[in-house]
Amino acid sequence: MGRTLLGIAGFPVAHSRSPAMQNAALRELELDWLYVALPLVPERFAETASSLAASGYRGINVTIPHKAAAHDLADERTAAATAIGAANTLTYEDGRIEADNTDAGGLLDALGWSGGAPAGVDCLVLGAGGSAGAAAWALREAGAARVSVWNRTAERAADLAADLGVRHADRPRSADLIVNCTSVGLGGEPPGQEAALGAVGLAGIGPPATFCDLVYGSEPTALARWAERGGSRVVDGLEVLVRQGARSLERWTERPAPVDAMRAAARAS
Numbered sequence: 275m276g277r278t279l280l281g282i283a284g285f286p287v288a289h290s291r292s293p294a295m296q297n298a299a300l301r302e303l304e305l306d307w308l309y310v311a312l313p314l315v316p317e318r319f320a321e322t323a324s325s326l327a328a329s330g331y332r333g334i335n336v337t338i339p340h341k342a343a344a345h346d347l348a349d350e351r352t353a354a355a356t357a358i359g360a361a362n363t364l365t366y367e368d369g370r371i372e373a374d375n376t377d378a379g380g381l382l383d384a385l386g387w388s389g390g391a392p393a394g395v396d397c398l399v400l401g402a403g404g405s406a407g408a409a410a411w412a413l414r415e416a417g418a419a420r421v422s423v424w425n426r427t428a429e430r431a432a433d434l435a436a437d438l439g440v441r442h443a444d445r446p447r448s449a450d451l452i453v454n455c456t457s458v459g460l461g462g463e464p465p466g467q468e469a470a471l472g473a474v475g476l477a478g479i480g481p482p483a484t485f486c487d488l489v490y491g492s493e494p495t496a497l498a499r500w501a502e503r504g505g506s507r508v509v510d511g512l513e514v515l516v517r518q519g520a521r522s523l524e525r526w527t528e529r530p531a532p533v534d535a536m537r538a539a540a541r542a543s
């Protein structure tokens with residue numbers, strides 16, 4: 275038996291901080307495993323991901339654009355993966371493939387809400403892509419009093435809200451928690467605070483008690499700076515990345531993840 279392998283499949287994937295973060299965790303756990311980047315073109319994803327166990331893989335993380343395909347190819351799915359219709363974690367177990375979505379639980383861990391959302395909390399999710407689905411489902415499952423989804427393309431938000439049993443917001447409004455699940459702010463230099471606020475419909479709306487931006491980079495995003503200046507508690511996308519990765523690692527190793535070592539490596543990489 276060779277070395278046990280883990281990885282992240284995406285396209286592109288070279289920018290991912292997951293290898294640095296997960297290899298730091300494996301060192302901390304004194305496991306002689308290796309976590310690698312797997313650039314897989316969409317046409318080859320299902321075939322390749324289905325055969326990795328034979329090459330010594332215990333599991334993989336899955337990122338853009340493969341999350342729906344990862345859900346589809348699995349033999350078994352967790353409740354989160356089933357409800358969201360997308361998976362970010364595959365585990366190879368006794369010849370079968372299990373799909374999970376740790377983006378959902380990772381968001382709750384990052385917010386400090388894995389034991390349940392605060393009573394009466396009103397949440398607004400911005401965006402209607404894969405990460406918005408995971409966020410809306412997680413917040414609903416955590417017992418948030420109200421979860422609404424807003425998106426630039428309204429019908430996508432309406433469809434997502436109907437699928438997940440949450441509300442569709444015609445326009446953004448103030449809330450206790452706002453989670454940015456759009457890609458606004460991605461790609462280096464933010465377009466400026468006013469432009470970013472306008473793009474996600476938050477112009478003229480007061481910062482929430484808690485703001486979470488899934489987008490992250492080397493500097494705080496324009497939206498995170500707006501929230502911080504307005505006195506919000508800000509949870510950044512790197513913390514969500516760390517927490518979803520910790521949940522994946524715990525599934526594969528069946529040991530508690532060394533979250534501090536993972537956070538330090540993710541922030542340094």
Ligand code: NDP
Binds near residue numbers: 338377427456460488
């Ligand atoms: P998707 O491509 O599935 O969705 C993108 C969303 O952004 C859509 O709702 C889209 O709206 C919206 N959008 C894109 N451009 C604009 C714009 N200029 N103005 C307003 N809305 C816009 O992406 P994901 O859901 O997978 O990811 C979203 C972001 O979250 C990415 O930046 C990703 O890096 C980050 N992410 C971070 C994670 C973490 O662990 N921190 C985990 C997962 C994602 P429309 O439907 O109108 O096109």
